[in-house]
Amino acid sequence: MTQETSEIMAFQPTEHDLMTSGPQIQPDAKPATSAMSRPVRGHSVVIQGLHAYYGSAHTIKGIDITFAANEVSAIIGPSGCGKSTMVRCINRMHEEIPGARAEGSVMLDDEDVYSPKVDVTAVRRAIGMVFQRPNPFPTLSIFDNVAAGLKLAGTRGENMRERVHRALRAVGLWEEVKNRLNSPGIGLSGGQQQRLCIARTIAVEPEVILMDEPCSALDPVATLRVEELIDELKERYTIVIVTHNMQQAARVAKTTAFMLDGELIEHAATDKIFTKPTDEHTERYVTGKFG
Numbered sequence: 001m002t003q004e005t006s007e008i009m010a011f012q013p014t015e016h017d018l019m020t021s022g023p024q025i026q027p028d029a030k031p032a033t034s035a036m037s038r039p040v041r042g043h044s045v046v047i048q049g050l051h052a053y054y055g056s057a058h059t060i061k062g063i064d065i066t067f068a069a070n071e072v073s074a075i076i077g078p079s080g081c082g083k084s085t086m087v088r089c090i091n092r093m094h095e096e097i098p099g100a101r102a103e104g105s106v107m108l109d110d111e112d113v114y115s116p117k118v119d120v121t122a123v124r125r126a127i128g129m130v131f132q133r134p135n136p137f138p139t140l141s142i143f144d145n146v147a148a149g150l151k152l153a154g155t156r157g158e159n160m161r162e163r164v165h166r167a168l169r170a171v172g173l174w175e176e177v178k179n180r181l182n183s184p185g186i187g188l189s190g191g192q193q194q195r196l197c198i199a200r201t202i203a204v205e206p207e208v209i210l211m212d213e214p215c216s217a218l219d220p221v222a223t224l225r226v227e228e229l230i231d232e233l234k235e236r237y238t239i240v241i242v243t244h245n246m247q248q249a250a251r252v253a254k255t256t257a258f259m260l261d262g263e264l265i266e267h268a269a270t271d272k273i274f275t276k277p278t279d280e281h282t283e284r285y286v287t288g289k290f291g
Helices: 003-010 015-019 083-090 120-126 142-152 157-170 190-203 220-233 246-252 270-275 280-286
Strands: 045-054 057-067 072-076 100-108 127-130 208-212 238-242 255-260 263-269
Touching (some): 045 083, 057 083, 083 127, 083 208, 083 238, 120 127, 190 220, 238 246, 246 270, 263 270, 270 280
Parallel strands (some): 072 238, 072 255
Antiparallel strands (some): 045 100, 255 263
């Protein structure tokens, strides 16, 4: 296990980091209320001159990349190449690790999330994250897991119930859990727990969803359901997914970025990356010659 991987897996986000609400970076913005099934304009993410460090270790080296609105973008590359670090920089979770820091700009539409004027908590409201392993709060019920961020934002009563039910329907869990909403979320299967965590993320209606190896701990059936869900969610959200599974990237992503040793080697349409890559390092990786 690389230092990057071990530090990332050891880091446990707080309830406050993961579950705060509201779709805009501005603290006084009001959350959207349209139905989750309704296509809406997504939000682009433009990264410029991004560098990231763990202490003196320079792990992300001057990356420039754009993730288009309402598209699924995949990031691939060998273990330790910086995929997870880059994604964590997008919603400023990287800096929560002791000794870690980032430089450069990450634009959410026309707002730089690294601006001194921007509230970090608001960034994490606008840019939700789904982690490698399902992480439902073990002491909370299914309902309260999804409602956690809404409660922190002061949402109560019928509005909260409506948004929780809507999120569960959006991830395809409603029919499976509607008669046991008060049961512990930790009692669900692994695939159900991951969809529960996705429901928890979208209940607060973010603008972008980051997914760091969301299917690596799931069986093939659960993986297929999450991939189908990703395809549905792109109608409303901009999605960036880190994956070690190149077949998964080919199935879900419109564009794919290949990273190596902390650098962005190539970013293009997924078909091109896998059939006619420009860089020889990309060609060697996607054909299994290293990695």
